[in-house]
Amino acid sequence: MAAKQKLMSVRRDWRERDVRVVLVALVIAVATVATIGLFASQLQRTLVSSASSFLAADRQLESENGRPVPPGWLEEARDRGLETGQMIEFSTMVFGETGFQLVSVKAVSDEYPLRGEIEIQPGADESRSIVDAGPGRGEIWINPRLLRLLELEVGDSLEVGNLELTITNLLIREPDGGFRLSSLAPRVMIHVDDVVGTGVIQEGSRVEYIYLFAGTENLLDDYYQWLQPQLEPSHEWEGVRDGETFSRSLERAERFLLLGGSLAVLLAAVAVAVASRQYALSQRDTVALLKTLGLPSKGIGRLYLRRLALWGLVGVLGGLLVALPLFWVLVRLLSDVLEQPVDFYLDPSALVPALLTALVSLFAFAYPPIRRLRHVAAMRVLRSQPGETGREAIPDMVIAIVAVFGLVWMYAGEISLVISLLGGLALLLVALALLGGLMVAALRQVRGGGNAWRLALVGLYRHRRASMAQMAVFAMTLMLAATLILVRTSLLDDWQAQLPDNAPNHFLINIAPDAVDDVEAFWADRDAPLDTVYPMVRGRLTELNDQPVKEAVSKDERVGALNRELNLTWMAALPEDNEIVAGSWFTPGETEGVSVEAELAEQLGLVLGDRLTFTIGSETVTEAITSIRTVQWDSMRPNFYMAFPPGGGLTDMPGTWITSFHLDQSNKVALNEFSRRFPTVSVLEIDHIIERIQQIVRQVTQAIEAILALILAAALVVMAAVVSATLRDRQREGALLRTLGGQQSLLARSTMLEFALLGFFAGVLGVLAAEAAVYALQVRMFEGGFSWHWQVMLPIPVISAVLLALFGRWQLRPVLSVSPMLLLRRLE
Amino acid sequence: MNQMTDLSTSDTSPMLRVTDLAHRVSLETDTLTILQGVSLEINRGESVAIVGRSGSGKTTLLGLLAGLDTPTEGTVALDGAEISSLSEDERAKLRASRVGFVFQSFQLLPALSALENVMLPLELAGIDAPEVRAKELLVRVGLGERLNHTPRQLSGGEQQRVAIARAFASDPVVLFADEPTGNLDNRTGQDVSDLLMALNREQGTTLVMVTHDEQLAARCGRQLHIEAGILTEPESARERAH
């Protein structure tokens, strides 16, 4: 038994190359999946917190029924370790020396903002500064426009209801300013404790109580679990994820990480499968020997099972040992990019997929071939037996494929991802079988060698079975890597296209109809031409097919659009980023009909031909739907639910004009002059938001590149593992060829060529399969269009050819460097 | 090719000429002398057996004669070519065109069929239609029905026959065999050595064979003894040779 234990010891194991490959594959699997998992959750947290500033918190609870929420809710949050804050928003009149003005008041507590910053200016000509708290009691910060409208100066006092407050600062930017076209009245900010003193808020006033929460995701989730059952319909729990401008970018980044992680899982599984099969083959003699020594099959099964468990342990520990420093480096990189320190966030649950990956790859991929060892005939000791046909392995493969896709599914939670990848792989195997058949038939014709090319082709034919298997794995690996590269490229392109450097970053709202030309001229003179200027009329949708809309639309459709005024417009040309999904756009001269935004149409169940009645002021307009179109809400351009044709039902309605344009930082001073000349026009500065989004995109891009690098490294290891699976045979062959008179240089060249050909064809197949998978992914998961990516894809076969040639050469190294005599002694 | 024509014109020159050969390998602590003061000539068409105890240096000598390695001292001329003056690639070329090998442990590639194994040297030498020649040889060694079987599916004797077919595939002028029957039972060993001798005669090859088998050694035209790295030749045999 001592001898048996010795045979099974890990120390001895490690000396075996195949075991080393299995262990390395496992370590890499665990390391990659764990690193991605950790990094993804870190990134998500970092992004959320940098995006959180849009809410001035991590979560907001809005109460829209005009009543505060029970104080116990906030106490509970604080007890749970969450930070809290409070805001009250309402509209009211303010009175200055020269007149009065409707303003939108935001009253904030001391804690505001929990996330993000406020930008203020202590006087019209002073420099701006960033602060992290709102006004104190007795102070009021006001929008610069209000300063002009009421001819005020900083230091003046302003009456809000019964209270007289001192203007101490101009409010330039609030973190949660968001981008609400509806809030057209100038903003003022006061302290929340002053609200009561104003006496403005009465029973039934239109007022919104907003509560701010910040803390770890776990705490927030737990708190929400507790809170949710008590919420009323008028309460809304809001995170950054929902409906914000950049949520789509975030979502895509997350999906990318998921995709990356899934591919890492697949790659790891392939590596473990290849290595352990090789190991099992090499173990047959040992098993036969153990059997002759009298060990029953069962005992052998147990021996190897124990060994697998041990490997799993080593793989997991080793993987974590690699993952943690790697994660540390990535986070450091991230904080460099962000130019701000990032707190480490080690999410233990992010490690679960890594552990499962190790488990599944060991038991679905490594175990089956090893289990079959039990059936090795003891006779093998006396006489070597015919090898496996490979047919027994088919059920194992089915189990393995099911297992790994189950894993990916569990991991990514996206059936479409699983199907896309599976589809791509299936396609790949079909193409491989076809190409393989053709190649073997063609290679059969190549006869004789002498030069490296012919020897390489003969070599390919000679190793056709191994070559096909290797090609399958290479092609799969390359497909996975190429998929990721493609998705990354299109993701980045997409973001770039979404927010180009000259994206509009300022809105002009409230332009009087007769001022439009002057405003346009003003900015044209300053090299900042306006985008299209749209008329904007505010109106309510009141009737659908001559029925009151609230009755026509079922109750449970909580469509916010019905409760507030919609932005209506008229326009001749369809905006570039809109797309007609039903009906057709107005023809020139057409004056009837209305075009409806697609999501709203779907929510309300609107179809072409439905008659919509809008109430605008005291008037009504009725038009039939002639088209339904999609709108890019995150385009940073004015977007409208309803568009009428020029000269249509809207033309004579009272309205103002709106536009957006790009203004360089260097040109921003012109805003002062603009405001003086056009005091009634609101300028909405969203350049900070845009910068923020661009920053997020940069972070995500970095993360994506890092993960891509990780996956490519994993892919390299898989390929190395596969190449080295045939190492022994290759070296044996190389040694023999040399004794038989093969010249070193010829052998080296023909081997490199052979591998280069293998790599090239695998590359071509992998790339084609990747295009197919990406097509499916792109369409289903990333909602993008699809185009071929030749410039990205072309280098892949070449790179894979070169890499494999180098691998092949490296493999032959021990054979080429010593005298054939020594080789022969090794062969014996 | 030049040497090839040399061969036909200078038929009387020895196939192998060894002068003052010594071979030493350095080990961790000291150097081990494996061969020492070996001088020897082998004529064309001769068959020579080298016998000696295990560890006496037979395989080492064979390897040096075949140009698989270069000696520490002395010279080996194979078919007129001075081996130590050739580069590794030139020696490989020489082996490919003039030399055949048979090993004690067969040395067939397990992944290849019998036919592919025999084709290997032909492909290396760049010979046209290697398959035809390889099939011929396999038929000659009695394995015409086993062309597509892999070594695993063949018995030891059959494997060695494949190895013999491979050794003769590239029409060598000299064949080196290192205990070709060492892994086979008597009967099979007998068959294999019959085959080897027969093919040797048919092809007019020079044969240098290492063996323990006295009987097999006796079938060779000449016997050399090696002991502790020193080569001796029995008087009677030398007379017969000259």
Ligand SMILES: Nc1ncnc2c1ncn2[C@@H]1O[C@H](COP(=O)(O)OP(=O)(O)OP(=O)(O)O)[C@@H](O)[C@H]1O
């Ligand atoms: N490269 C080497 N390094 C160390 N020792 C070597 C080397 N080559 C040969 N030897 C030693 O030289 C001696 C002769 O070896 P060789 O293989 O020539 O013996 P042999 O006569 O063929 O023996 P056998 O009949 O067992 O095959 C042996 O003791 C061997 O261990």
Ligand SMILES: [Mg+2]
């Ligand atoms: Mg020997």
